[in-house]
Amino acid sequence: xxxxxxxxxxxxxxxxxxxxxxxxxxxxxxxxxxxxxxxxxxxxxxxxxxxxxxxxxxxxxxxxxxxxxxxxxxxxxxxxxxxxxxxxxxxxxxxxxxxxxxxxxxxxxxxxxxxxxxxxxxxxxxxxxxxxxxxxxxxxxxxxxxxxxxxxxxxxxxxxxxxxxxxxxxxxxxxxxxxxxxxxxxxxxxxxxxxxxxxxxxxxxxxxxxxxxxxxxxxxxxxxxxxxxxxxxxxxxxxxxxxxxxxxxxxxxxxxxxxxxxxxxxxxxxxxxxxxxxxxxxxxxxxxxxxxxxxxxxxxxxxxxxxxxxxxxxxxxxxxxxxxxxxxxxxxxxxxxxxxxxxxxxxxxxxxxxx
Numbered sequence: 497x498x499x500x501x502x503x504x505x506x507x508x509x510x511x512x513x514x515x516x517x518x519x520x521x522x523x524x525x526x527x528x529x530x531x532x533x534x535x536x537x538x539x540x541x542x543x544x545x546x547x548x549x550x551x552x553x554x555x556x557x558x559x560x561x562x563x564x565x566x567x568x569x570x571x572x573x574x575x576x577x578x579x580x581x582x583x584x585x586x587x588x589x590x591x592x593x594x595x596x597x598x599x600x601x602x603x604x605x606x607x608x609x610x611x612x613x614x615x616x617x618x619x620x621x622x623x624x625x626x627x628x629x630x631x632x633x634x635x636x637x638x639x640x641x642x643x644x645x646x647x648x649x650x651x652x653x654x655x656x657x658x659x660x661x662x663x664x665x666x667x668x669x670x671x672x673x674x675x676x677x678x679x680x681x682x683x684x685x686x687x688x689x690x691x692x693x694x695x696x697x698x699x700x701x702x703x704x705x706x707x708x709x710x711x712x713x714x715x716x717x718x719x720x721x722x723x724x725x726x727x728x729x730x731x732x733x734x735x736x737x738x739x740x741x742x743x744x745x746x747x748x749x750x751x752x753x754x755x756x757x758x759x760x761x762x763x764x765x766x767x768x769x770x771x772x773x774x775x776x777x778x779x780x781x782x783x784x785x786x787x788x789x790x791x792x793x794x795x796x797x798x799x800x801x802x803x804x805x806x807x808x809x810x811x812x813x814x815x816x817x818x819x820x821x822x823x824x825x826x827x828x829x830x831x832x833x834x835x836x837x838x839x840x841x842x843x844x845x846x847x848x849x850x851x
Contacts, residue, residue: 536584540572544576544594544595547572558672565769567683567684569591570685573613574617585618605661608658609657609658619653632700642692655680697752717756717757721764732775742754750807
């Protein structure tokens with residue numbers, strides 16, 4: 497009787513509830529997703545703002561309008577949208593708004609600047625996505641796409657909107673539109689060419705293989721810093737001497753090396769151009785800006801495309817080696833006992849008959 501009563505009591509008990517998921521159910525998941533989204537938006541905004549502060553350190557006045565020959569925030573925005581997705585565009589808007597308000601009181605023309613600086617990287621990312629761009633930049637087509645779709649056409653929007661807002665705010669006349677527009681566009685495009693590959697490379701940066709690679713990377717970095725300072729501040733035109741280092745960086749360290757060396761060169765050249773020293777001292781403002789943007793653009797283009805070609809070649813070699821290993825394993829499995837690849841008589845693989 498006691499056994500029966502005990503079993504009935506157990507059967508009538510209400511089953512215990514299973515513990516709630518650690519995340520608190522659907523509401524907890526949504527909260528975490530929203531928190532992650534907001535965190536990424538704030539991160540992009542802060543990086544954009546930091547890039548803007550760096551860009552504003554080197555300003556030039558073209559036809560009465562203040563422009564920056566190298567604008568890192570555009571590269572930050574494109575890299576952020578490529579990494580986290582287009583839905584992170586509020587981070588770009590917030591970052592642009594922080595930069596504009598730091599420069600002066602907010603006005604309707606400043607709102608136009610913010611809109612143009614947001615639409616430009618969004619357009620670049622849409623074009624890159626349409627072309628099948630991969631952020632790893634390990635194919636030649638990826639390097640070409642970043643240059644001719646991400647940098648050049650995408651930044652037409654920010655340059656056009658920004659210059660039009662400058663005209664609308666009576667800071668510029670229509671007769672001076674094109675010189676300011678071209679300087680604006682070149683600065684934004686160089687920002688994409690230099691900063692976007694650098695940020696995309698840093699997110700995939702691996703550990704050095706050995707001490708020799710670390711020593712080589714350090715030697716390359718020191719040589720780039722010294723040579724970049726020399727050629728950009730020397731009164732003799734020696735700008736072409738930087739290209740062997742860019743080739744070295746691209747061949748040995750692919751995207752990471754090429755992006756870092758290009759960034760060092762661009763910063764050094766921009767500093768020298770705005771200080772009007774070296775080869776830039778003999779040129780007027782327009783000529784100096786043309787020389788600067790030609791150097792930055794050609795250096796970034798050369799290093800980026802060569803790094804992409806090198807990475808694509810190495811990936812192809814790895815795939816061929818893996819395919820050969822798989823084929824050798826398959827032959828070992830399918831070959832008759834005693835007649836595997838290593839038991840063929842001499843001359844068997846070359847088609848020679850045995851005597």
